[in-house]
Amino acid sequence: MQHNMFLTWPEEYQLPEHPLPILVQLGLTYRCNLTCQHCYALYRRSRDEFSLAEIDDLADQLYRAGSASLVYSHGENMIRRDFHEAAAIFRDRDFYQTLMLNGFYVRTAADAARLVETGINRTMVSIDSIDPHVHDKVRGKKGAFEVAVKALRLLKDAGIPAVGFSTTIDTHNYSDIERIAEFARDLGVDAVSFMQNRYNLTGVFDRSLWPTYLQVCQNLYQLMLDYQGTLDVYTHDPFMLTVLDDRLSDRTAREAFIGSNLCNVGTGMVSIDPVGNVSGCNFIEESIGNVREEPFQQIWDRLVDRYSDRSDPPTGPCGSCSALGPCMGGCKAFHYNGKYDERCGAQRFIDPEPHELATADRPIPETAPTRSPGVFVGLPRMRVGGATQ
Numbered sequence: 063m064q065h066n067m068f069l070t071w072p073e074e075y076q077l078p079e080h081p082l083p084i085l086v087q088l089g090l091t092y093r094c095n096l097t098c099q100h101c102y103a104l105y106r107r108s109r110d111e112f113s114l115a116e117i118d119d120l121a122d123q124l125y126r127a128g129s130a131s132l133v134y135s136h137g138e139n140m141i142r143r144d145f146h147e148a149a150a151i152f153r154d155r156d157f158y159q160t161l162m163l164n165g166f167y168v169r170t171a172a173d174a175a176r177l178v179e180t181g182i183n184r185t186m187v188s189i190d191s192i193d194p195h196v197h198d199k200v201r202g203k204k205g206a207f208e209v210a211v212k213a214l215r216l217l218k219d220a221g222i223p224a225v226g227f228s229t230t231i232d233t234h235n236y237s238d239i240e241r242i243a244e245f246a247r248d249l250g251v252d253a254v255s256f257m258q259n260r261y262n263l264t265g266v267f268d269r270s271l272w273p274t275y276l277q278v279c280q281n282l283y284q285l286m287l288d289y290q291g292t293l294d295v296y297t298h299d300p301f302m303l304t305v306l307d308d309r310l311s312d313r314t315a316r317e318a319f320i321g322s323n324l325c326n327v328g329t330g331m332v333s334i335d336p337v338g339n340v341s342g343c344n345f346i347e348e349s350i351g352n353v354r355e356e357p358f359q360q361i362w363d364r365l366v367d368r369y370s371d372r373s374d375p376p377t378g379p380c381g382s383c384s385a386l387g388p389c390m391g392g393c394k395a396f397h398y399n400g401k402y403d404e405r406c407g408a409q410r411f412i413d414p415e416p417h418e419l420a421t422a423d424r425p426i427p428e429t430a431p432t433r434s435p436g437v438f439v440g441l442p443r444m445r446v447g448g449a450t451q
């Protein structure tokens with residue numbers, strides 16, 4: 063294992079002096095027709111959601127702040143009757159719009175065609191397993207798999223510029239990842255995304271799973287190489303940057319892999335929930351401010367300051383870790399919730415024992431980050447002729 067190879071970062075990932083909130087994860091509603099086992103938003107179902115007038119004002123503020131790409135997340139956004147009007151507001155300001163959806167509100171060709179008219183550039187349907195029973199169980203609804211696959215086909219046929227599906231991965235589907243990618247290839251979609259479950263609870267990661275997860279990381283990287291040029295295989299977890307091996311020799315693939323696995327918090331991404339709370343990422347519960355109470359730019363500046371690796375390096379068990387320089391704490395969702403990344407253990411950082419939390423007697427040593435800040439802006443690397451659409 064070679065940690066040092068990550069100390070030099072590709073120039074493409076350098077950021078401007080002051081980071082811009084290029085990618086916005088936006089929720090227009092917390093409402094949802096499903097109750098998925100892993101959903102981070104399940105217990106935040108506030109109903110006091112943005113009006114269209116507020117969305118219009120927010121779109122202006124984001125445009126002025128330099129935002130260019132939007133991912134609809136949090137709840138099931140199409141449940142809002144005025145979803146298309148809201149999306150048209152962003153379309154008219156040239157935002158690249160990605161809709162994440164469970165498929166229940168795309169039942170007909172007309173539903174899919176309407177999304178094209180509304181300016182949705184990319185759709186990512188959630189499919190958690192290719193076994194319909196497992197998907198339905200995770201999603202809490204019988205028939206959910208069939209609905210999701212049908213929606214995927216309708217969206218593709220309607221001509222949405224980029225169509226793919228997202229799979230949240232965990233023990234129930236680690237061993238199916240290759241078959242899920244084959245399923246994506248057979249459906250003829252553009253992309254498949256594998257997102258490790260971000261736990262909303264502490265103490266749920268079983269350390270004995272470490273060798274399995276190590277293998278999963280390596281398989282994912284191998285899949286990305288195998289499908290290069292035919293299917294975009296996305297994965298996103300800074301944790302993976304510390305566990306890859308010598309196969310990262312292909313420069314293009316390596317740079318794409320590094321770029322898509324950096325933590326974007328405080329560098330090029332922001333999350334805004336349906337009631338105005340601004341946070342570093344959907345998976346971070348800490349709110350930095352509310353756009354209903356103060357201008358977005360002011361909150362963004364505070365957020366950048368809050369999550370700056372240089373002024374505020376990761377603490378807790380990461381403080382004494384030999385790999386902190388390139389990793390900078392991995393997925394921040396595991397730190398700023400008052401937790402640490404539970405997948406981190408002895409084999410990851412060579413140290414013989416898992417890290418302990420810092421105490422008053424054993425303070426955290428001063429650590430300066432050794433990596434440049436990076437960003438994955440969420441814009442697609444589409445396969446058509448190798449060019450970006």
Ligand SMILES: C[S@@+](CC[C@H](N)C(=O)[O-])C[C@H]1O[C@@H](n2cnc3c(N)ncnc32)[C@H](O)[C@@H]1O
Nearest residue numbers: 100101102135136137138162163164188259260
């Ligand atoms: C919150 S949902 C909102 C959009 C839509 N309702 C859907 O299911 O696609 C967006 C994506 O986040 C995923 N997700 C939810 N909770 C997660 C968690 N704790 N860790 C990783 N992914 C999660 C979902 O599976 C889904 O693919």
Ligand code: SF4
Nearest residue numbers: 094096098101137164
């Ligand atoms: S469908 Fe999406 S928003 Fe609804 S519970 Fe599932 S993951 Fe959460």
Ligand code: SF4
Nearest residue numbers: 325326343393394395
């Ligand atoms: S906290 Fe960072 S690494 Fe974790 S999911 Fe959010 S952007 Fe990705």
